[in-house]
Amino acid sequence: MLEPIKNNWRILLLVVVVLGATVALFAPQFGPQTPPGGNVSEAQQGVTNLQYGLDLAGGTRVRAPLVGYTATEVDFGGDQAPDVAEAVAAELSDTSTVEVTAVPEENAVEVTDTSVTESEFRSAMDASGYAYDDVRSGVTQETRDVAERIIQDKIDQTGLSGGTVQQVQSLTGEYFILVEVPGEDRSSVIDLLEDRGTVAIDIAYPGGNGTEIQENVLTQDDFEDLGSAAQAERGTGAYVPVTVQNTAPEGEQSPAHSFQQAVADRGFASAYNGPGDQCDYSENPDDVSNPCLLLTVDGEVVNSFGMDPDLADSMASGTWATDGGFRLTTGEFSEAERISINLRAGALPAELDISGQGTSRSISATQGENYKTYSLVTGILAVFAVAGMVFLRYREPAVALPMIVTALAEVYALLGFAALLSYPLELAVIAGFIAVVGTGVDDLVIIADEVMSEGEVNSKKVFNSRFRRAFWVIGAAAATTIIAMSPLMVLSLGDLSGFAIFTILGVLIGVLITRPAYGDILRRLLTVR
Amino acid sequence: MVAIEVPEVNYTEYTNRQLVAIPLAVLVLALAIIGGWYLVTGAPANLGLEFTGGVELRIADDGSNVEQQIETAFDREPDSVRSIPADSVYVVTFRAADEDPGGLAEDLSTQADEAGLTTTAIDQVSPSFASDTARTAIFGVALAFLGMSVLVFALFRTFVPSLAVVASAFSDLAVPVAVMNLLGIKMTLGTIAALLMIIGYSVDSDILLNNSVLRQTGEFYESVSRAMRTGVTMTLTSMAAMIVMAIVAALFGVDLLRNIGIILSVGLCADLMNTYLLNVSLLRWYKFEGVKR
Numbered sequence: 073m074l075e076p077i078k079n080n081w082r083i084l085l086l087v088v089v090v091l092g093a094t095v096a097l098f099a100p101q102f103g104p105q106t107p108p109g110g111n112v113s114e115a116q117q118g119v120t121n122l123q124y125g126l127d128l129a130g131g132t133r134v135r136a137p138l139v140g141y142t143a144t145e146v147d148f149g150g151d152q153a154p155d156v157a158e159a160v161a162a163e164l165s166d167t168s169t170v171e172v173t174a175v176p177e178e179n180a181v182e183v184t185d186t187s188v189t190e191s192e193f194r195s196a197m198d199a200s201g202y203a204y205d206d207v208r209s210g211v212t213q214e215t216r217d218v219a220e221r222i223i224q225d226k227i228d229q230t231g232l233s234g235g236t237v238q239q240v241q242s243l244t245g246e247y248f249i250l251v252e253v254p255g256e257d258r259s260s261v262i263d264l265l266e267d268r269g270t271v272a273i274d275i276a277y278p279g280g281n282g283t284e285i286q287e288n289v290l291t292q293d294d295f296e297d298l299g300s301a302a303q304a305e306r307g308t309g310a311y312v313p314v315t316v317q318n319t320a321p322e323g324e325q326s327p328a329h330s331f332q333q334a335v336a337d338r339g340f341a342s343a344y345n346g347p348g349d350q351c352d353y354s355e356n357p358d359d360v361s362n363p364c365l366l367l368t369v370d371g372e373v374v375n376s377f378g379m380d381p382d383l384a385d386s387m388a389s390g391t392w393a394t395d396g397g398f399r400l401t402t403g404e405f406s407e408a409e410r411i412s413i414n415l416r417a418g419a420l421p422a423e424l425d426i427s428g429q430g431t432s433r434s435i436s437a438t439q440g441e442n443y444k445t446y447s448l449v450t451g452i453l454a455v456f457a458v459a460g461m462v463f464l465r466y467r468e469p470a471v472a473l474p475m476i477v478t479a480l481a482e483v484y485a486l487l488g489f490a491a492l493l494s495y496p497l498e499l500a501v502i503a504g505f506i507a508v509v510g511t512g513v514d515d516l517v518i519i520a521d522e523v524m525s526e527g528e529v530n531s532k533k534v535f536n537s538r539f540r541r542a543f544w545v546i547g548a549a550a551a552t553t554i555i556a557m558s559p560l561m562v563l564s565l566g567d568l569s570g571f572a573i574f575t576i577l578g579v580l581i582g583v584l585i586t587r588p589a590y591g592d593i594l595r596r597l598l599t600v601r
Numbered sequence: 602m603v604a605i606e607v608p609e610v611n612y613t614e615y616t617n618r619q620l621v622a623i624p625l626a627v628l629v630l631a632l633a634i635i636g637g638w639y640l641v642t643g644a645p646a647n648l649g650l651e652f653t654g655g656v657e658l659r660i661a662d663d664g665s666n667v668e669q670q671i672e673t674a675f676d677r678e679p680d681s682v683r684s685i686p687a688d689s690v691y692v693v694t695f696r697a698a699d700e701d702p703g704g705l706a707e708d709l710s711t712q713a714d715e716a717g718l719t720t721t722a723i724d725q726v727s728p729s730f731a732s733d734t735a736r737t738a739i740f741g742v743a744l745a746f747l748g749m750s751v752l753v754f755a756l757f758r759t760f761v762p763s764l765a766v767v768a769s770a771f772s773d774l775a776v777p778v779a780v781m782n783l784l785g786i787k788m789t790l791g792t793i794a795a796l797l798m799i800i801g802y803s804v805d806s807d808i809l810l811n812n813s814v815l816r817q818t819g820e821f822y823e824s825v826s827r828a829m830r831t832g833v834t835m836t837l838t839s840m841a842a843m844i845v846m847a848i849v850a851a852l853f854g855v856d857l858l859r860n861i862g863i864i865l866s867v868g869l870c871a872d873l874m875n876t877y878l879l880n881v882s883l884l885r886w887y888k889f890e891g892v893k894r
Contacts, residue, residue: 135730242733258710258723427707432725439659439690439721446853450846457845461838499857500794506858507798510842510865514805514835521831541817548756548808553801555748559741560797565734567857568794575798 080596086589089581090481093488097121122487123234125496127567128444130437131254132261136430137246138211138219138422140184141193145205148176154299154313156181156202163196164188170297173421175212182212184422210247215421218300222413222420223251226264240564249424258434265424269370271415273331276353276376277338277363283353285366289334290316294327296396298415301408304401310408311399312415318396328393335379338363341388344381351378367400367414374414375400447502454506455480458513470597471520478590479512485581486574500567501574508578511553515546515587523594532595539591550583609826612881620882624875628772631779638782646778649787652735654728655680655696656706661719662689674716675709685854690721692854738793745797746770749804756808762815765883766807769875773803776871777864784863791857795864802839802865803872806832807880814884821888825881832876840869 077084097120126133148156153174160181161172171185181204183193194207220237227235235253242248253261273290276283299313318328325333343349343362351364353376367375377400386392400415402408426432435443459476466472483505490497522542523535553575560572612620639645650657660667662684671682671693683692695709706725713720726734749770754763774796781792806828813828814821847862 242737244733244736246733258706262707427725427727429727429729430725431727431730432706432723434723436721442853443855446850446855447858450849450853450855450858453849454842454846457841458838461834461841465834465838499855500791503791503794503858503861506842506846507861510839511802511805513838513842514802517835517838518809518831521827521834544816545805545809545812548812549801549805551756552749552752552804552808555752556745556797556800556804558748559744560794563737563741565737565741565790565793568790571794572797575801 080592082585082588082592086478086481086585089485089488089585093485093491096488096492120487121491121494123491123494123496124440124444125498125501125570126252126254126433126435126440127499128440128447128497129254130435130440131252132256132258132432132434133250133252134258134261134265134424134426134430134432135240135248135250136424136426136432137248138184138216138420139186139425140182140211140215140422141188141190141207141209142180142182142212143193143197143204143207144178144180146174146179146181146197147203148174148179149202156200159200159202160196163199164192173212173215173300175214178212178214180212182215182422184211184215186423211422214300216247216249218413219249219420219422219424221409222416223249223265225413226267227251227253242564248430255437257436258432261434262426262432265420265426272368274366274368274373275334275338275363276357276360276366278360282359283357286334286338289365290327290331294331295415298412301405301412303405309401309403310405311401312408312412313397313399314415315397318393326393328396332387332390332393335384335387336390340379340384341381344379344384346381349378349381351376367411369414375402375411377401443499447499451502451506451509455483455509458509462513462517465517466520471524471594474590474593474597475513475516475520478516478586478593479509482512482578482582482586483509485585486578489577489581490574495570495573498567498570500571504571504574504578507571507575508582511549511575511579512582512586515549515582516590518542518545519587519591520594523591523598535595535598539595542591543587546583546587550579553579610829610877612822612825612885617882617886620878624769624772624879627871627874628775631772631775634779634782635775646782646788647785648735649789649792650694650724650726650731651790652731652738652788653696654726654731655694656709656726657695657722657724658693658709658713658720659722660691660693660713661721662686662691663719667691667718670716670718674718675712683854690854692856734790738790742774742793742796742800745800746774749800753804753808757811757815759815759887761887762811762884765880765887766804766811768883769807769872769880770800770804772875772879773799773868773872777867780867781864786860786863789856789860791860792864795861795868798861798865799868799872803868803875806836806872806876809835810876810880811884814888821885825884829877833873836869836873840866843869 099121146156153176156174157172160174160183161167164172164183164185167183167185167188172181172183174181181197181202190207190209197204197207216239220239223237227237236251238250240248240250251261251265271292272288275286275289277286294316295314296317297315301310301312303310316328316331318326320326340363349362351360351362353360353364353366362378365377365379366373367377383392383398400411402411424430458479462472462475486505486508490501495501519539519542523538557572557575560568561576635645660671668682668684668691671679671691677695679693680696681694685692706723710720710723750767753766757763777796777799781788786792809832810825810828813824817824819827843862843865847859847866850858850862
């Protein structure tokens, strides 16, 4: 009973792989993940689970560095990060503290003001008195991470499915931000990246008929500095430090002073007397019991805050504005990060240099659709060419037909893999498929010739020894192809990594699954007669 | 019915010197072309957009004399305008300006819009990124070649036969690059992929030949003709696939596939010559004279 299975396990394995590929390609469970808010039919492109990349579906890819300079291995000498940043910013004319950041975790100080040159930054670092190792172009890891999160947020908010952001590193060690948005053209993606929202702080307070709102107590331009999220020194909370401008031209009230006035007028000091007093805006927005600060982005309330009794008192007494700083506190660090991103309202922490050092590729949906058809036609014709050559050479359907079927099974299995991994198909990947058909048939030719050489194959033993001999060559050839392709897989050369990945994958499937199966098929056809 | 019969070559009629002469002459010629190109243009090949920087626009041909509109639409002279009738588009390429590389893509796409042209694709590559890509690509090809050489030496563990494989692989790379220069094909990422593919593909028939001669029983000429029957079939099937791919992709204007197809066809052609002239004669020398020493 087990004997037939044991004798034909290579063919069975191929059948199993082909069935697996069919499941991966067509079963809805393996379909692309539906983005929140999207529907299934939208995420699924066509009848299969295959994902199409930029080339074949249309869309835009932008790859650009964040502009800035970073001083590495800075010795903070025990000073707090904001003080270090301020000291360095003071040495740069026309650069505010917002554009200089000290990152203690990385021992780095960066400047993101695009008008500052490398030598200006060097001399500012020298003048500030902090010892440092070197100045490199680019920004810190933290800034890149923040930028990546902000861009991802923006893409998610627009409801575009399948948009991705990642950081890539070039051979020379420079970092780039790589943004891909399917289905959008170049200008709308660049608009999206450069677009910033409007941030304001409103005050909600209990009025006669439920909640009343005093709008735009603070607006975007009123902030002098927006910090990034930090862990509280005591306890488990986290906070985002912000500083409000407390200077104004003669005769006008500074933003800090008018904010202080508004807070005092709305009775924060009398409402917040201890830890028990909380802002309840999130529970009953229409009927708050205490006054609250609301953070709004483009008019939408995104966060609400109560006030620390000490802070409320200092505002009521009019002493707070001389400093102008407060902290937006929250329970969780991740929440603080979110607030910090909201405060930036889509403004990136450093400029993305798209036109100068960036590259972009944009393909319209119709062009993508055309490419899809063309590559399919090209692939099919290439397979026909191979099939024709094989028939002309062997003139025996028993040898040639299984050869072509096996080669096609190989491509089919690869497509299954692509669906399983949700790897987006690009032109380069299609080229990889065609390359796989080429190498695949090469190896099948080696097997066929070796097995049929030196007369009749009359026993299993003869067959096996010849097959093994053929396999040495195939293994060696496969190894060279894999070695030749592997640099492409890791080097950042755009689409070509997809080409390399699928060529290597194809060679592996070929050597491990399809070519042994072809050997078995051939053995049955040749030894039975 | 037409059939492909791999011809039996009577190697005994020719001396090693005669056999080696042709592939060596071709290799020297190829290297001379590449060297000359380097001296004249400053680069070993015609570099494409990805390696020079610039902007490429695909403009839809809606039948209303687009070519003339393209000539007047832009404030700078396009470096090339190609028509692809099968896809109804014109491909317009601009090299990056030295004086002001920034904003080129925006400017050009606005100008195209203003002239009423429909842009179906825009590719923009900055010069600094392009030179980075060029370095990475050269590094990649060198690394792949080195890896292949090490593997070949490890497989055969004899100097001359391994050297024969590596030498013919080197020639397989040089000849297509020279032919590319002569045909005016630009070096792009697609051609780099094709060159790496040649390293993988072309070594197959060399390994087959070496294996047949060194590791299997039988007389030298018999082994060669056996390996040749299989090897030539292999190379011809691959070439058929690549030529078809090159022609179809050229018709449709899918440059990446076209370039890969052309380079591989030429490379495989060179491989036929190198394997069955260069490699065979080196192996024969090794088998009949080299071993005795």
